[in-house]
Amino acid sequence: MTTAMRAQPGIMDIALYQGGASQIEGQTDPLKLSSNENPLGASPEVTVAVTEAARTLHRYPTTDHVRLRTAIAEVHGLEPDRIICGVGSDEVLTLLAMAFAGPGDEVLYTEHGFGLYRIFALSAGATPVVAPERDRRIDVDRLLDHVTPATRLIYIANPANPTGTALDMAELTRLADALPEQCLLVLDGAYAEFYAGYDGGAALVTARENVVMTRTFSKLYGLGGLRVGWGYASQHVVDVLNRIRGPFNLSAVALAGAEAAMRDRGFVETCLRENSEQRARLTGGLRQLGIACDESQANFVLARFADEAEARAADAHLKSAGILVRLVKGYGFPEALRITVGQSDDVTRVLDALASFRQPT
Ligand SMILES: *Cc1c(COP(=O)(O)O)cnc(C)c1O
Numbered sequence: 001m002t003t004a005m006r007a008q009p010g011i012m013d014i015a016l017y018q019g020g021a022s023q024i025e026g027q028t029d030p031l032k033l034s035s036n037e038n039p040l041g042a043s044p045e046v047t048v049a050v051t052e053a054a055r056t057l058h059r060y061p062t063t064d065h066v067r068l069r070t071a072i073a074e075v076h077g078l079e080p081d082r083i084i085c086g087v088g089s090d091e092v093l094t095l096l097a098m099a100f101a102g103p104g105d106e107v108l109y110t111e112h113g114f115g116l117y118r119i120f121a122l123s124a125g126a127t128p129v130v131a132p133e134r135d136r137r138i139d140v141d142r143l144l145d146h147v148t149p150a151t152r153l154i155y156i157a158n159p160a161n162p163t164g165t166a167l168d169m170a171e172l173t174r175l176a177d178a179l180p181e182q183c184l185l186v187l188d189g190a191y192a193e194f195y196a197g198y199d200g201g202a203a204l205v206t207a208r209e210n211v212v213m214t215r216t217f218s219k220l221y222g223l224g225g226l227r228v229g230w231g232y233a234s235q236h237v238v239d240v241l242n243r244i245r246g247p248f249n250l251s252a253v254a255l256a257g258a259e260a261a262m263r264d265r266g267f268v269e270t271c272l273r274e275n276s277e278q279r280a281r282l283t284g285g286l287r288q289l290g291i292a293c294d295e296s297q298a299n300f301v302l303a304r305f306a307d308e309a310e311a312r313a314a315d316a317h318l319k320s321a322g323i324l325v326r327l328v329k330g331y332g333f334p335e336a337l338r339i340t341v342g343q344s345d346d347v348t349r350v351l352d353a354l355a356s357f358r359q360p361t
Contacts, residue, residue, distance in 0.1 A: 110156070
């Protein structure tokens, strides 16, 4: 590397993000349960909308995303002017770091927090700070112990990935209330819909300047490939983010597809019902096999084995049965596998494979 082209401080400390595997060598069509994707795919309405939008690809998309923001606002009962749309929620999360943290500032997250939070902090030149969890749960007091006058952002996924555990409203409110003025609490709601009765923190955002919520079309809506997410924040925060957001960040195809997905509430309800049924089956089945797991509030379950060697052996056994799950050593769980909740047949396949792993015939 020539010194003339030295990257900004922090950037060379970033390790490239590793996504969930999608191939098994020698297998043509593996069952992919490694990236928390929707096993039912996306709403058929999305295909219709995307096909229609593809007729006019010579036109630039809108810069204000007003139709998509209106659809989101109507469905969630929010103010459209306080919504910002991004290329996945990743973009909104990264814009927050760019806008509110820099050299000398701290960005706080927790021990088993999502791998991208460190990348967002380092990209902005800020210092990542990690607070310990307790029994695979975010601990509000331990988090608060790590807040300093330099803390500008706190990233929390609720429910969390890869643990599937969640803080309740009372805990979230206590956290938001205890934060100093200069500190923005970012509630990453990638799995918010799967946590029954939870609004993703929307009411907290409405009532406070220092809370931001992000949401995505990548998980429940089955649109990880389309790359659309959104955030809900105070007017001030949204105004700041809009200044650094690329004006044409979302393609016309992405905007049309996401709007159609948001408006198809019937499909969403079917997916949520299916997820909660199959999540209960997967959780119960794992426990019957003596594989420990916490109650998950998301669309995946963290299956804990005796140690790293057993988790790796289970992973290899699942692979030989054509099933891809996620090793989560990088999240501080060398002994665990994160398994996305699939359809009924998928869950049966996982449980059968793990039963034969436990008791080879
Ligand atoms: C999947 C996921 C996201 C969503 O990313 P997109 O950019 O919206 O696809 C955000 N946070 C967490 C914790 C996730 O697991």
